[in-house]
Amino acid sequence: MAYRETERGKARKEKTRQQILQATAELVDASGFRLVQMAQIAERAGIAAGTLYRYFASKEALFADYFRRATEQEVRQVAAALQEPGQSSERVEAGLRVFARRALLKPRTAWALIAEPVDPAVDEQRLRYRQRYARLFEQVISFGIDHGELPHQDARLTSTAMVGALAEALVGPLAEPPAQNETTIDHIIAFCLAGLTRKEYPQ
Amino acid sequence: MAYRETERGKARKEKTRQQILQATAELVDASGFRLVQMAQIAERAGIAAGTLYRYFASKEALFADYFRRATEQEVRQVAAALQEPGQSSERVEAGLRVFARRALLKPRTAWALIAEPVDPAVDEQRLRYRQRYARLFEQVISFGIDHGELPHQDARLTSTAMVGALAEALVGPLAEPPAQNETTIDHIIAFCLAGLTRKEYPQ
DNA sequence: CAAAGAAGTGAATCACGATTCATTTCTTTG
DNA sequence: CAAAGAAATGAATCGTGATTCACTTCTTTG
Structure with a gap:
């Protein structure tokens, strides 16, 4: 057997999720929803653009959650x-x-x-x-x-x-x-x- | 010699311009700026999409004028x-x-x-x-x-x-x-x- | 009416940015 | 450490809708 979800892994994911929401907050505060791009959010959160989609189904879903x-x-x-x-x-x-x-x-x-x-x-x-x-x-x-x-x-x-x-x-x-x-x-x-x-x- | 701009031609162009602005007004009243598309405006004004650009430099310019x-x-x-x-x-x-x-x-x-x-x-x-x-x-x-x-x-x-x-x-x-x-x-x-x-x- | 030029056309192109996914890297477990 | 699976990556794709432009049609004038 091998990998199974662990407490530590869960905490790590939660931290990333918070970073994404934090980055979103900062960018929205800087320019409002309309001008914020997924790529920007990813960059500010220190992750790749694709990774965003492991945490939120879409831009709309991320914004709604934020x-x-x-x-x-x-x-x-x-x-x-x-x-x-x-x-x-x-x-x-x-x-x-x-x-x-x-x-x-x-x-x-x-x-x-x-x-x-x-x-x-x-x-x-x-x-x-x-x-x-x-x-x-x-x-x-x-x-x-x-x-x-x-x-x-x-x-x-x-x-x-x-x-x-x-x-x-x-x-x-x-x-x-x-x-x-x-x-x-x-x-x-x-x-x-x-x-x-x-x-x-x-x- | 041949074509030169005439009063009648000027009036015709002015009429088209008004039709474009009228179509824009109707569409904005129906859904706001964001959802209005140039193709829709052209259709409602009874002209081709390309013709819009003979009257207004861009969508932004048209909207600003309206x-x-x-x-x-x-x-x-x-x-x-x-x-x-x-x-x-x-x-x-x-x-x-x-x-x-x-x-x-x-x-x-x-x-x-x-x-x-x-x-x-x-x-x-x-x-x-x-x-x-x-x-x-x-x-x-x-x-x-x-x-x-x-x-x-x-x-x-x-x-x-x-x-x-x-x-x-x-x-x-x-x-x-x-x-x-x-x-x-x-x-x-x-x-x-x-x-x-x-x-x-x-x- | 023919020529000259203006105006109109709409399919093709372009720009932009969200989203995907084949591949790589990381974590966990025995 | 090796295998298994999870997570991350980011270049390529896709969708949308504004804009272009080679071509057609219309107007004017002599």
Whole structure:
């Protein structure tokens, strides 16, 4: 007899898999999904192009996996901020702030996760990602409405608008890097909170 | 002697050029920039693929030209709405409403113009487009601030946030077609106006 | 109408980058 | 260490869709 999969071998493969995902993350952060090539990923991960296909069935599958992991992190961070004790509006503010700070930390990655158009498999992940965000904010807003802390409103629409405002102001094409700092975050959050706590509504 | 360019010939060429741009518009509205192929455009315009290249140097050049014309229309409409008489907030509201209605009329086109990633030449046009929008809204907001109709604020940041909120709520991945109607527009505009007219600001 | 030149055609070419796979190298086990 | 199997390699292949260009058709003019 001879070779059989061993613990050590399994660990080695896991390490390579992580290197591939790490290389993907770095390249996406540098240029977004569209411009990243499999050959580049392989080179940065220190392996041959063909080897990628021993770990991921296709480019789309690799991107989808990377996307899922990356957004999982983001959602977790924002969810944690939203769970902090306080008034609903304070909790929403904390969530927005975490979202904004993380976006500024890696603007291109944020853009890739939020807005860049991608292949169907990745796009499905993005829909899930957005839905999870929407639900997180929605829950807090709905709680606030039910407990009289926030005026009645369409919780989903508000949370969608807030995410859009943040994303556009922080990573959109008009958002020039030098202008983005904590003050910018404060302004944009103030804008969102005004919309969240507004008193008059149509109908 | 023989052939020389004539008025009639010039008109015929102009008509073909318009057909190409019209075909491009229809296809972009159906699927966005990324999926539109030169062969499709030629077929829909009723000409051969090669003929496209007698009118436009490349796909990128064609798209950039289409983009420029399309956004020119949009900007003109919004600019007209912003010029209507009234309080600054009313003028901003009118501008947002035109922006929103037109986006809902052709959601895919709106998405292509606002958010879809594109080649560099088209992207540059998009930057101009965004800047023009930003300036239009900015002017009105700045006027409002100067005349005491609006609280002091970063006019550019506010206008960027408003466009982001609108775009996300109306054409983003979570914006489901059946949910989009005049009521949705009213809600999202109310959100934006609250941010525009808010009383407290950071610092 | 014939000649000159413009415009149109579409099959062939080209560019690009993902994917394959025959071959080589590495790991494990007795 | 040798054999067996796993994993890695990277040059060659493949698919896709933009672009070219030799040829055909149409327009104009004298």
